[in-house]
Amino acid sequence: MHSIMRNKPLTMKRREFVRQCLGLSGGLLLASSVPALLNGGIAYADSGHAPIRKPIPATGDRLSSIGMGTWRTFNVGSSPALLAQRVEILRHFLQSGGECIDSSPMYGSSREVIGHCLNVLNKEGANLTDKVFPADKIWTYEEAATRRQYDESADLWGLTSFELMQVHNLLAWEAHLPVLMEMKAKGQLRYVGITTSHGRRHSDLEQIMRKYPLDFVQLTYNARDRAVEDRLLPLARDRGIAVIVNRPFDGGQLIDDLQRQQIALPDWAGSVQCTNWPQLLLKFITSHPAVTCAIPATSRLEHMRENMGALTGSLPDEPLRRELLNYLSRQPGLRGMRPA
Numbered sequence: 627m628h629s630i631m632r633n634k635p636l637t638m639k640r641r642e643f644v645r646q647c648l649g650l651s652g653g654l655l656l657a658s659s660v661p662a663l664l665n666g667g668i669a670y671a672d673s674g675h676a677p678i679r680k681p682i683p684a685t686g687d688r689l690s691s692i693g694m695g696t697w698r699t700f701n702v703g704s705s706p707a708l709l710a711q712r713v714e715i716l717r718h719f720l721q722s723g724g725e726c727i728d729s730s731p732m733y734g735s736s737r738e739v740i741g742h743c744l745n746v747l748n749k750e751g752a753n754l755t756d757k758v759f760p761a762d763k764i765w766t767y768e769e770a771a772t773r774r775q776y777d778e779s780a781d782l783w784g785l786t787s788f789e790l791m792q793v794h795n796l797l798a799w800e801a802h803l804p805v806l807m808e809m810k811a812k813g814q815l816r817y818v819g820i821t822t823s824h825g826r827r828h829s830d831l832e833q834i835m836r837k838y839p840l841d842f843v844q845l846t847y848n849a850r851d852r853a854v855e856d857r858l859l860p861l862a863r864d865r866g867i868a869v870i871v872n873r874p875f876d877g878g879q880l881i882d883d884l885q886r887q888q889i890a891l892p893d894w895a896g897s898v899q900c901t902n903w904p905q906l907l908l909k910f911i912t913s914h915p916a917v918t919c920a921i922p923a924t925s926r927l928e929h930m931r932e933n934m935g936a937l938t939g940s941l942p943d944e945p946l947r948r949e950l951l952n953y954l955s956r957q958p959g960l961r962g963m964r965p966a
């Protein structure tokens with residue numbers, strides 16, 4: 627794990643060790659992830675099974691292009707049966723090469739449940755948790771509570787520090803951002819970010835992205851909701867800000883609509899190794915050049931299996947991305963779609 631888990635002996639991460647021995651930066655070490663054109667798609671991996679990992683501009687380190695959200699899906703309290711299911715969901719996520727886990731104090735018991743699952747997997751000793759990229763949020767009106775909430779979250783996850791701490795929904799951002807930046811400067815935190823999922827906050831977010839040296843921004847982007855394409859995604863690229871995409875399935879509605887209307891996958895989906903809609907919807911997102919990772923949430927192991935299928939193989943190139951949008955916009959029963 628990038629950050630230190632309290633219940634695990636402190637050892638140098640293997641990746642960090644190799645990097646130091648070779649005197650390489652993160653980006654160079656993962657040269658197999660450099661894109662090359664292949665069959666109309668962008669190939670990110672030498673073998674079909676290596677996870678697609680995209681750069682974090684601030685450091686050049688790479689992050690798996692499929693992460694995991696936890697809103698609702700990990701808010702399951704203390705039921706042993708539900709906890710055991712979450713352990714299996716997280717196990718599959720990590721075994722497939724997933725890294726970023728996103729949570730928030732807003733998500734009920736999710737932080738505690740993540741902590742429980744990591745602890746169970748850690749005790750098994752298979753080093754599964756070594757690559758977790760823990761990302762949480764500050765979500766409080768209380769301006770003086772930044773540090774306190776950070777510590778509380780770290781405690782619930784079983785960590786001493788986070789890789790990424792984000793201000794949730796721009797709440798009291800004027801107070802929280804400077805504290806997080808200071809913590810980063812002192813080495814208590816690796817990356818600082820800010821999140822929203824509301825179009826009405828986009829102009830505020832744009833101003834913050836222009837003014838502050840953010841490492842990450844988290845926003846909503848999917849084949850139906852493309853409001854960020856015009857300004858925020860290009861700005862993130864210009865400013866070197868990594869992008870995490872929330873609500874990649876439009877909260878699940880987009881998959882439901884596609885399935886209810888029995889809309890067939892386009893016949894070229896196999897050329898980018900997609901066998902179902904969730905994979906194609908996720909690859910549409912992660913193939914955007916500004917996007918670092920998408921964080922779909924699921925409460926079901928079979929859905930996690932489907933979603934992690936989007937982490938390998940090739941990604942649609944620009945013509946295929948446009949073709950997907952045009953195909954979806956031609957489906958009469960699918961609301962809210964617009965052509966490329």
Ligand SMILES: NC(=O)c1ccc[n+]([C@@H]2O[C@H](COP(=O)([O-])OP(=O)(O)OC[C@H]3O[C@@H](n4cnc5c(N)ncnc54)[C@H](OP(=O)(O)O)[C@@H]3O)[C@@H](O)[C@H]2O)c1
Binds near residue numbers: 697728871875921
């Ligand atoms: N402002 C913010 O910071 C903010 C706002 C919104 C979201 N987020 C983050 O982003 C994450 C993702 O957003 P979200 O949870 O709102 O929406 P989402 O990931 O777009 O959709 C989640 C829904 O999709 C369903 N689903 C997942 N995989 C599926 C599959 N393979 N087949 C069919 N259905 C599938 C899930 O149902 P099942 O459980 O049945 O699989 C769930 O109901 C959140 O969990 C949270 O961590 C952050």
